[in-house]
Amino acid sequence: MxxxxxxxxxxxxxxxxxxxxxxxxxxxxxxxxxxxxxxxxxxxxxxxxxxxxxxxxxxxxxxxxxxxxxxxxxxxxxxxxxxxxxxxxxxxxxxxxxxxxxxxxxxxxxxxxxxxxLQPAEHVEEPAAAGAGATGVDTMADPLSDTPDPAGWRSRLAVWRDPRILLIGVIVLGMAFAEGSANDWLSLSMVDGYGLTNAGGAAMFGVFVTAMTVGRLLGGRVLDRFGRIPVLRGTAVLAVAGLLLVILGPNIGVAAVGTVLWGLGASLGFPVGMSAAADDPRTATASVAAVATIGYFAFLIGPPLIGLLGEQVGLLNAFWVVGVLAVLAGLCAPAAREPQPVSR
CATH class of the missing domain: 1.20.120 (Four Helix Bundle (Hemerythrin (Met), subunit A))
Structure with missing residues (x-):
């Protein structure tokens, strides 16, 4: 459509x-x-x-x-x-x-x-021969055109066999899990683990969302300067460090610092994953859909998984799973590498 x-x-x-x-x-x-x-x-x-x-x-x-x-x-x-x-x-x-x-x-x-x-999504022709743009992919057949996509189901499903797309999906999965777990359980974990009031727990979630927003507002400049791989690795480190402070912190002040780091660390995985999945305009629609599906899986299983673990070991200890997935997302960062220009 x-x-x-x-x-x-x-x-x-x-x-x-x-x-x-x-x-x-x-x-x-x-x-x-x-x-x-x-x-x-x-x-x-x-x-x-x-x-x-x-x-x-x-x-x-x-x-x-x-x-x-x-x-x-x-x-x-x-x-x-x-x-x-x-x-x-x-x-x-x-x-x-x-x-x-x-x-x-x-x-x-x-x-x-x-x-x-919205800007009309018309076909964009780069000033290169045969429609090959600076990224080395055909940009004349942009899937965002406001005309139906003629590709068949077989070609759309082929992206699920692409290791790069699957690894980008793991990046998004890990960071979406980090974001979703905070959305659903951070407030209550502050009440149960640190003795805050319900209002205090809600305020701590506000700190997390604010940190995520700041990270995303500044993220574009950071990505343009340092590139996707270093930034994804760095944000994964921030997320893990923040989780460790939240889980092991001796007091609410340390946990608050951890919450800020957690929010900053979780801020860029999803948007960078979407950009990386759409690098090749010829397969962007199917690739973004595949990566989004993998990422949504985190929102589907994350809340009940953390809740079930929280009943057994406490909510703070349940966040160890989030840290493991954040580490995995950082390890998969090379899959999001920017397309290399075509040498002429």
């Missing part, structure tokens, strides 16, 4: 699902209809996520600068705004159904308005 139509349809689908969830919460609770609404939200959100990352990668190629971390920083900003609005709605005793319907309606409006301002 092309990038623009996909974003319009899928963002609208996700927003409609949110409206449906809100209406059900207030009017007529129904498990079957709720299932349909949640499926609409999940399917629309996930496909929209892939399309947004593809569009971000196209902008990076055309502008020649690292932009993906900034786009993901705005995702983090949205998370903070959403949390703040949710807290305000709770404080004002606004029914949750009304809240969700309002969010869904805003999403529908945003879908109609924002897509109009």
């Amino acid at each position: 092309g990038a623009s139509r996909t974003l319009l349809i899928c963002l609208s689908l996700a927003s409609a699902g949110m409206v449906g969830i809100g209406v059900l919460a207030e009017v007529a609770p129904s498990l079957v209809i709720l299932f349909v609404a949640l499926m609409a939200f999940g399917v629309g959100y996930s496909i929209c996520d892939v399309a947004m990352n593809l569009s971000g990668a196209a902008n990076e190629r055309r502008i020649g600068r690292t932009l993906m971390p900034v786009f993901h920083a705005l995702f983090s900003v949205g998370t903070m705004i959403g949390a703040g609005v949710g807290a305000l709605m709770e404080h004002l005793s606004v029914p949750i159904g009304v809240h969700l319907v309002g969010v869904g309606v805003l999403g529908l409006v945003a879908a109609q308005v924002s897509v109009r301002f």
